[in-house]
Amino acid sequence: MSGSTLGKLFCVTNFGESHGPAIGAVVDGCPPGLALCEADIQLELDRRRPGTSRHVTQRQEADQVEILSGVYQGLTTGTPIALLIRNTDARSKDYSAIADTFRPGHADYTYWRKFGERDPRGGGRSSARLTAPSVAAGAIAKKWLAQTHGIVIRGYMSQLGPIAIPFESWDEVANNPFYAPSAAIVPELEAFMDQLRRDGDSIGARIEVVAENPPAGWGEPLYDRLDADIAHVMMGLNAVKGVSIGAGFDCITQRGSEHGDEITPQGFLSNNAGGVLGGISSGQAITVSVAIKPTSSIRIERQSINRAGDPVVVQTLGRHDPCVGIRATPIVEALLAIVLMDHALRFRAQCGTNGPAAAPL
Numbered sequence: 001m002s003g004s005t006l007g008k009l010f011c012v013t014n015f016g017e018s019h020g021p022a023i024g025a026v027v028d029g030c031p032p033g034l035a036l037c038e039a040d041i042q043l044e045l046d047r048r049r050p051g052t053s054r055h056v057t058q059r060q061e062a063d064q065v066e067i068l069s070g071v072y073q074g075l076t077t078g079t080p081i082a083l084l085i086r087n088t089d090a091r092s093k094d095y096s097a098i099a100d101t102f103r104p105g106h107a108d109y110t111y112w113r114k115f116g117e118r119d120p121r122g123g124g125r126s127s128a129r130l131t132a133p134s135v136a137a138g139a140i141a142k143k144w145l146a147q148t149h150g151i152v153i154r155g156y157m158s159q160l161g162p163i164a165i166p167f168e169s170w171d172e173v174a175n176n177p178f179y180a181p182s183a184a185i186v187p188e189l190e191a192f193m194d195q196l197r198r199d200g201d202s203i204g205a206r207i208e209v210v211a212e213n214p215p216a217g218w219g220e221p222l223y224d225r226l227d228a229d230i231a232h233v234m235m236g237l238n239a240v241k242g243v244s245i246g247a248g249f250d251c252i253t254q255r256g257s258e259h260g261d262e263i264t265p266q267g268f269l270s271n272n273a274g275g276v277l278g279g280i281s282s283g284q285a286i287t288v289s290v291a292i293k294p295t296s297s298i299r300i301e302r303q304s305i306n307r308a309g310d311p312v313v314v315q316t317l318g319r320h321d322p323c324v325g326i327r328a329t330p331i332v333e334a335l336l337a338i339v340l341m342d343h344a345l346r347f348r349a350q351c352g353t354n355g356p357a358a359a360p361l
């Protein structure tokens with residue numbers, strides 16, 4: 001009912017609110033015997049953390065994870081893993097001015113229409129703070145996928161507003177606050193963001209995420225197609241307005257002779273499918289692209305209404321990300337990892353541990 005649980009065999013249940021005492025996740029279904037400690041998870045949380053550059057929200061959260069259960073003497077036990085992250089820098093007074101009004105583009109209006117009452121502090125349950133537990137759970141999935149299948153999941157920003165970011169090298173991604181795979185473009189991105197902040201406005205972005213080395217055979221034929229589950233989890237991320245896999249919307253103008261990836265005894269000749277055919281992984285890299293909208297909380301005055309239905313002008317002050325896409329890369333990586341681990345376990349449950357019966361490629 002609440003829509004806070006993801007996955008069938010690797011199940012992640014997310015809880016908490018932006019300005020409550022803590023947020024977290026319960027991860028159920030992780031196989032026993034995986035070496036796991038808080039540092040494994042902290043590594044990924046630190047990549048998502050706010051307050052790490054002038055281009056993101058200045059909320060200072062340590063995002064320290066505590067493992068409360070499911071790990072004994074450094075190994076997962078197969079029982080639920082409870083992950084807790086305490087909120088330490090909530091400034092609820094920042095939200096008193098907008099408690100009675102609805103920010104255009106934010107969840108305030110729809111939460112109020114559905115629930116009647118809402119917790120406006122920090123966006124309550126609609127806050128992107130709730131992506132931290134997803135990143136924590138995704139860290140477990142990433143580690144398990146890497147150890148059991150050699151799968152590497154990594155992402156990068158390919159566009160910031162009007163600026164297309166050329167892919168130059170994976171090595172550059174960790175060297176700048178944008179997760180841009182090009183060093184040369186960074187000064188342009190910085191100048192764009194500095195002007196945007198002066199304008200009190202926000203901007204959208206595009207993030208790519210790739211899973212390398214997946215085996216063929218993961219996914220289900222119909223409603224739980226692997227690509228459907230990937231789209232579901234990505235659309236579940238705050239501010240995502242579009243998800244595409246492989247060639248995505250470019251397939252509209254492609255011909256069959258161009259789009260269909262030819263197969264040779266040595267392997268596929270292209271990857272327009274993005275690694276998924278018929279809802280099942282082909283063994284090629286799984287490539288996903290995500291469109292992220294501009295932040296709704298901006299200093300520029302916007303028309304809205306209050307709870308009584310009267311017209312008001314809304315101006316959002318406080319600490320916000322001027323481009324939420326800047327912090328999205330580790331989150332989309334984590335979400336892809338959670339979906340892939342769930343399907344890995346589902347494949348194992350149905351087909352055994354040996355992989356596809358015939359694997360000529």
Ligand SMILES: Cc1cc2nc3c(=O)[nH]c(=O)nc-3n(C[C@H](O)[C@H](O)[C@H](O)COP(=O)(O)O)c2cc1C
Pocket residue numbers: 057105106107123126127128131237238239240293295296297319320321322324325327328
């Ligand atoms: C990493 C990340 C950070 C975000 N930070 C903010 C923010 O500072 N201010 C804001 O208004 N929205 C922010 N958002 C977006 C809102 O959470 C989101 O727009 C809101 O919940 C409404 O949901 P929707 O955009 O999916 O319709 C952020 C999203 C992400 C993924």
